[in-house]
Amino acid sequence: xxxxxxxxxxxxxxxxxxxxxxxxxxxxxxxxxxxxxxxxxxxxxxxxxxxxxxxxxxxxxxxxxxxxxxxxxxxxxxxxxxxxxxxxxxxxxxxxxxxxxxxxxxxxxxxxxxxxxxxxxxxxxxxxxxxxxxxxxxxxxxxxxxxxxxxxxxxxxxxxxxxxxxxxxxxxxxxxxxxxxxxxxxxxxxxxxxxxxxxxxxxxxxxxxxxxxxxxxxxxxxxxxxxxxxxxxxxxxxxxxxxxxxxxxxxxx
Amino acid sequence: xxxxxxxxxxxxxxxxxxxxxxxxxxxxxxxxxxxxxxxxxxxxxxxxxxxxxxxxxxxxxxxxxxxxxxxxxxxxxxxxxxxxxxxxxxxxxxxxxxxxxxxxxxxxxxxxxxxxxxxxxxxxxxxxxxxxxxxxxxxxxxxxxxxxxxxxxxxxxxxxxxxxxxxxxxxxxxxxxxxxxxxxxxxxxxxxxxxxxxxxxxxxxxxxxxxxxxxxxxxxxxxxxxxxxxxxxxxxxxxxxxxxxxxxxxxxx
Numbered sequence: 001x002x003x004x005x006x007x008x009x010x011x012x013x014x015x016x017x018x019x020x021x022x023x024x025x026x027x028x029x030x031x032x033x034x035x036x037x038x039x040x041x042x043x044x045x046x047x048x049x050x051x052x053x054x055x056x057x058x059x060x061x062x063x064x065x066x067x068x069x070x071x072x073x074x075x076x077x078x079x080x081x082x083x084x085x086x087x088x089x090x091x092x093x094x095x096x097x098x099x100x101x102x103x104x105x106x107x108x109x110x111x112x113x114x115x116x117x118x119x120x121x122x123x124x125x126x127x128x129x130x131x132x133x134x135x136x137x138x139x140x141x142x143x144x145x146x147x148x149x150x151x152x153x154x155x156x157x158x159x160x161x162x163x164x165x166x167x168x169x170x171x172x173x174x175x176x177x178x179x180x181x182x183x184x185x186x187x188x189x190x191x192x193x194x195x196x197x198x199x200x201x202x203x204x205x206x207x208x209x210x211x212x213x214x215x216x217x218x219x220x221x222x223x224x225x226x227x228x229x230x231x232x233x234x235x236x237x238x239x240x241x242x243x244x245x246x247x248x249x250x251x252x253x
Numbered sequence: 254x255x256x257x258x259x260x261x262x263x264x265x266x267x268x269x270x271x272x273x274x275x276x277x278x279x280x281x282x283x284x285x286x287x288x289x290x291x292x293x294x295x296x297x298x299x300x301x302x303x304x305x306x307x308x309x310x311x312x313x314x315x316x317x318x319x320x321x322x323x324x325x326x327x328x329x330x331x332x333x334x335x336x337x338x339x340x341x342x343x344x345x346x347x348x349x350x351x352x353x354x355x356x357x358x359x360x361x362x363x364x365x366x367x368x369x370x371x372x373x374x375x376x377x378x379x380x381x382x383x384x385x386x387x388x389x390x391x392x393x394x395x396x397x398x399x400x401x402x403x404x405x406x407x408x409x410x411x412x413x414x415x416x417x418x419x420x421x422x423x424x425x426x427x428x429x430x431x432x433x434x435x436x437x438x439x440x441x442x443x444x445x446x447x448x449x450x451x452x453x454x455x456x457x458x459x460x461x462x463x464x465x466x467x468x469x470x471x472x473x474x475x476x477x478x479x480x481x482x483x484x485x486x487x488x489x490x491x492x493x494x495x496x497x498x499x500x501x502x503x504x505x506x
Contacts, residue, residue: 132385
């Protein structure tokens with residue numbers, strides 16, 4: 001007989017607290033579900049780090065979340081989704097959803113991309129509609145604007161906070177796609193198909209590897225709601241997984 | 254009989270490769286000395302992270318460098334100097350020099366400070382003289398300019414690369430102090446006093462915890478010279494120190 005419900009939590013991780021924008025979408029799409037969140041605030045950002053290092057960090061965190069008895073894993077970090085999704089899917093016993101493929105899942109479509117490394121620090125500075133941010137956006141998006149785009153995928157969990165400004169810079173006719181929201185919808189679909197929706201009384205847990213000094217202000221603007229209590233997990237707890245799962249450790253290239 | 258020379262290397266660490274600006278100054282001030290450098294590129298930046306986490310990272314790295322048989326340690330990261338210098342000085346058998354106190358060592362002087370979190374990503378974007386960087390500098394330094402400063406301490410290893418622009422924004426009459434250069438001079442003085450200068454034939458070693466994708470371009474602009482070969486040290490090598498030195502692990506507050 002197939003399962004008809006599953007009250008275990010959904011695991012979500014990100015390099016930091018930007019993944020709370022995905023949690024906000026999970027809360028909206030699946031109000032009965034419990035979430036266990038891990039933000040790797042001690043080692044963020046992942047954006048410029050190597051595939052090997054991001055994969056190792058992702059395995060450590062996934063291993064921590066699996067010990068929290070999750071029923072599926074949402075990788076809410078675009079860099080980790082891009083580098084580690086296959087490795088995670090191959091090694092975890094629970095389904096893994098990333099933030100890249102749900103947003104880009106449209107066959108026969110040409111995708112062009114542009115790295116925007118200043119957007120995250122600008123959001124963390126709180127300069128969501130500052131003239132500097134507009135100037136940076138105009139420079140970063142100049143070539144994309146000339147490409148006559150249909151859609152612009154916001155390929156980082158921080159970017160939804162820039163959506164109003166990005167919409168103005170791109171002009172009408174370009175649809176902004178929030179990859180975190182798409183991923184939350186993909187999780188909802190997956191759980192429905194597998195008969196694994198929760199029956200209610202959700203209870204959420206939030207873990208960080210460090211409590212940054214500017215944390216609370218940013219976190220609540222990402223989550224769009226007051227933040228539940230947060231536990232700081234000493235990062236030295238994580239490497240246990242390498243002793244427990246020596247076969248999991250990726251080889252250095 | 255006091256020592257008259259010491260050919261062991263000088264240890265230098267930073268959250269990333271910004272500390273290479275201090276190494277450049279060491280090379281200039283002490284051309285006979287060998288340097289062992291560690292850049293914690295897997296976990297950078299340290300700027301917004303907590304005192305506990307930055308102290309733990311600093312102890313791990315110092316421990317790694319002590320195993321490289323260093324004769325003194327230069328903490329080339331301003332955040333680590335600010336948070337971890339006392340802890341490091343108390344636990345290491347070699348002298349420890351930070352980048353904060355040599356630059357600010359002037360009794361009876363009033364110091365005011367301003368966090369500039371966008372400067373590092375702007376430097377890493379290569380926008381050293383970009384109009385956006387000028388606009389950001391004007392906003393960050395607005396209040397400092399009104400304070401009729403005598404000197405402006407460049408309190409981060411990345412900032413010397415912005416010196417020409419910052420000098421223009423601050424105007425004439427404000428002396429820019431490069432804290433990395435001051436720290437290199439403090440190391441030279443220390444080694445001279447202790448009879449621990451090297452006799453020549455220097456040999457340098459560079460370690461990183463990750464090799465970032467944009468590494469080489471930035472590193473050489475910091476060092477002001479071609480980069481010697483770099484070894485990537487798997488970050489999972491570091492936690493050994495906690496088993497070796499359980500008394501070193503700082504308590505969480």
